[in-house]
Amino acid sequence: MPELPEVETIRRGLAARILGKRIALVEVTKPKMVRGNGRDFVEVLTGALVVDITRRAKLLSFELDESRGYVLTHLKMTGQLIYEEGRNLVGGGHPFPTVAQGLPSKYSHIIWKFEDGSVLYFNDMRQFGFMALVDEAGREAALARYGPEPLTDDFLFDDFYSKLKRRSVALKVVLLDQSVVAGLGNIYVDEVCFAAKVAPGRSAKSLTRREARAVFEAIPIILELAIAFGGTTFRNFRDDSGAKGNFSSQLKVYGRGGQGCVQCGETLRKVKIGQRGTVYCMVCQK
DNA sequence: GAGAGTGTTGTAAC
DNA sequence: GGTTACAACACTCT
Numbered sequence: 001m002p003e004l005p006e007v008e009t010i011r012r013g014l015a016a017r018i019l020g021k022r023i024a025l026v027e028v029t030k031p032k033m034v035r036g037n038g039r040d041f042v043e044v045l046t047g048a049l050v051v052d053i054t055r056r057a058k059l060l061s062f063e064l065d066e067s068r069g070y071v072l073t074h075l076k077m078t079g080q081l082i083y084e085e086g087r088n089l090v091g092g093g094h095p096f097p098t099v100a101q102g103l104p105s106k107y108s109h110i111i112w113k114f115e116d117g118s119v120l121y122f123n124d125m126r127q128f129g130f131m132a133l134v135d136e137a138g139r140e141a142a143l144a145r146y147g148p149e150p151l152t153d154d155f156l157f158d159d160f161y162s163k164l165k166r167r168s169v170a171l172k173v174v175l176l177d178q179s180v181v182a183g184l185g186n187i188y189v190d191e192v193c194f195a196a197k198v199a200p201g202r203s204a205k206s207l208t209r210r211e212a213r214a215v216f217e218a219i220p221i222i223l224e225l226a227i228a229f230g231g232t233t234f235r236n237f238r239d240d241s242g243a244k245g246n247f248s249s250q251l252k253v254y255g256r257g258g259q260g261c262v263q264c265g266e267t268l269r270k271v272k273i274g275q276r277g278t279v280y281c282m283v284c285q286k
Numbered sequence: 287g288a289g290a291g292t293g294t295t296g297t298a299a300c
Numbered sequence: 301g302g303t304t305a306c307a308a309c310a311c312t313c314t
Contacts (some may be wrong), residue, residue, distance in 0.1 A: 001294055002294095028290090077295095078292090185293055185296085234293065235293070257300075276292095277291075277293095
């Protein structure tokens, strides 16, 4: 699934393309993908202007004009938000994005058509994702469940360290806990642990202050780097233009079980931690 | 062809 | 309460 860097990549792409556009038509072909009242969703969105797009953890929030509210979207495992330029351009042009042709697909469950002919497709093969229309209070409630954003000043070491110290479970399980730090998923947790040279299966409370500091510092470094590369495509991730992310080539451990460690050559171990596939180097990570 | 595994997270059970 | 297992679903890999 899209983790923080992938969702941020989508946010930036969409912000550049749909801000200020008015939704002319909304199609919902899989009603369960809309949380709450589906009829309200279609009625309120139709004619609405998208005035802002923000991200909190892995959740995107589209602000609508005239206090219509917000659309919250979580892509979960296989969700995609793909923007397509209008097909009715003068001259039959279809300059962007060529990779997005073929849409809608059988996984396009919610579609926004804008006044200018451009389209936003919410695709989700496994149908775990959702869109929800909420008011200000609903948005606040949804966002309040998350811990600090790791790329902001809200992410503080002492707070992070004390949370680790209170948990006996594996470090990886704690890093996946969105109330401890927002936005990490399976891929980046493994990469962060490798960068910090700490084994993901270590009990969180067993980390020394120095080890916790290394993990704390690796988090924003890895995430920023991944954003700079446009995210990671391991299987399904596509950005707003339908393109794959380029961070996959930079992965040091995730998806490399059985292969050699880039640091020391040792065969990387693949294990299960917290029901999740986990790869690490038993030589480099202690 | 059967069974396990896949990037998330909410919920139920212990 | 903390922790663990699993379901929601569709596809790929073994």
